[in-house]
Amino acid sequence: GVLFTNALKAIAPILVFILILTSICTKNFTQKSTKMKNIVFLYIVGTFLASACAVGISFLMPTELVLEGVEKASQSSPAFISEIFKDLILKIVDNPINALSGGNYLGILAWAIAGGVALRHCSKEAKQVFVDINEGVLKIVQFIVKLAPFGIFGLVANSVANTGAAGLISYAKLLLVLVLTMLFVAFIINAFIVFLYTRKNPFPLIFICIKESAFFAFFTRSSAANIPVNMALCAKLGIDKELYSISIPLGATINMGGAAVTIAVLSLAAAYTVGIEVSFFQAFLLSIIATFAACGASGVAGGSLLLIPLACSLFNINYDVAMKVVAIGFIIGVIQDSVETALNSSTDVLFTAICSNDDLRL
Numbered sequence: 001g002v003l004f005t006n007a008l009k010a011i012a013p014i015l016v017f018i019l020i021l022t023s024i025c026t027k028n029f030t031q032k033s034t035k036m037k038n039i040v041f042l043y044i045v046g047t048f049l050a051s052a053c054a055v056g057i058s059f060l061m062p063t064e065l066v067l068e069g070v071e072k073a074s075q076s077s078p079a080f081i082s083e084i085f086k087d088l089i090l091k092i093v094d095n096p097i098n099a100l101s102g103g104n105y106l107g108i109l110a111w112a113i114a115g116g117v118a119l120r121h122c123s124k125e126a127k128q129v130f131v132d133i134n135e136g137v138l139k140i141v142q143f144i145v146k147l148a149p150f151g152i153f154g155l156v157a158n159s160v161a162n163t164g165a166a167g168l169i170s171y172a173k174l175l176l177v178l179v180l181t182m183l184f185v186a187f188i189i190n191a192f193i194v195f196l197y198t199r200k201n202p203f204p205l206i207f208i209c210i211k212e213s214a215f216f217a218f219f220t221r222s223s224a225a226n227i228p229v230n231m232a233l234c235a236k237l238g239i240d241k242e243l244y245s246i247s248i249p250l251g252a253t254i255n256m257g258g259a260a261v262t263i264a265v266l267s268l269a270a271a272y273t274v275g276i277e278v279s280f281f282q283a284f285l286l287s288i289i290a291t292f293a294a295c296g297a298s299g300v301a302g303g304s305l306l307l308i309p310l311a312c313s314l315f316n317i318n319y320d321v322a323m324k325v326v327a328i329g330f331i332i333g334v335i336q337d338s339v340e341t342a343l344n345s346s347t348d349v350l351f352t353a354i355c356s357n358d359d360l361r362l
Contacts, residue, residue: 001158001327004151007144009323012306013100015137016293017112022134023253023295024116026127035355039247042351043255044291046193050185050257050343051290054264055283057181063269065170067324091313103319109292109310141306148330155327174269175332181261182343186210189257190350197354205353205360209233209346217345218338223252226345233349239356247355251348256294258340259304262329263290267311270325276315286314304340305329 091099091106099107119127160168187206194202212233217226227248234244264286271278278286293307305326312322329336353360 001151001154004144004147004154005323005327007147007151008306008326009103009319011137011140011144012309012323012326013103013108015141015306016310017100017108018130018134018137020109020112020292021116021119022130024113025119025122026131035243035357036246038355039243039351040250040254042193042197042355043251044295046190046347046351047255047257047260047294048287048291049189049193051260051264051287051294053185053189054181054261054290055268055287057177057184058265058268059278059283061177061180062272063170063174063177063265065174065269065273065325065328067273067321103309103322104313106310106313109289148333151327152331156331171328171332174265174328175335178262178265178332178336179339181265182258182339185257185261186214186343186346190347194350194354205350208237209350209353210342212236213349214342214346218342221337221341223256223341223345223348226341227252230345230349234352237349237353237360239353239360243356244352247352248348251352252345254295255348255351256304256344257347258343259294259307260290261343262304262336262340263293263308263311266305266308266325266329267315267317270308270312270317270322271315273325274317274321276317278315282314286311289314305333 091104092110094102094104094107096107096111098104099111119130191202191206194200194205213226213230216229217223220226230248230251231244234248235241267286267290268278289311293310294304308326308329309319309322312325
């Protein structure tokens, strides 16, 4: 269990840096088509609303985890906005090498965004170098994730031995909050977005997307693997192929409402566990950070979990504590990651369909 957690600690900062840098410098978000712009807009808005919803439900149903060797914080998070801004700015302007080695994810995020924006003006060959590095890092992550069954066995055995049933009960409550939030996003938030956009009953289309997209994504646990299924569903609905051939692959990488929910809920659970009081302003910042972190989430199973330390850094949560929460995420990941992927993938088709302006074959 310790070996698995340490492997995650080692690769997570590098993954976040390369993933976000490559995502910004290579993805083309300025499509000429008005429909495509509308889809990308809905992807981002939908992800933000999902993270905001997760924050709200976490306030209503706060979850504390039982973590071995974790004590309550001696002081709560800064009470004044000026202190919060000061901490944020100092972390953002941290030395990039120091940020990577020390797990300062706000600094990592800042340098990744700056590097990505700068590299957008480079040659295709230069961008391809970072794409290849990104693929190499993802291969390492995939290898570590394959070791998850052994690591999870050790973590659960150690947790039960030291915390007893209390630890497992806290995991079950956390999983309940995650699943309820994702279902709320799927049936309430997404329905609200569809109704505002189309002024029609949203549920026939939502149920079709869940039946023919979410069902398969639940078992594959990969948005990338579900791309062919989503394309076939778009064709069945009568959507223009030129539109969905771009929007579906793009959605598999940036439309991550489920990932935003996971990042927000687990980060707040970590804050509650160490006794940090979260202000409204910090909650709002968390929604924004979770949105952008989710948009950069990798395509591997459990990819969103490795971005949790990025959000935890907003609350000055110790890196070791954040990685323990990530390890818990892998323990409940059999259900959490399946529901998350189902929400992410089915929403790709949903938003593409309502922006197509075609007579859908429901």
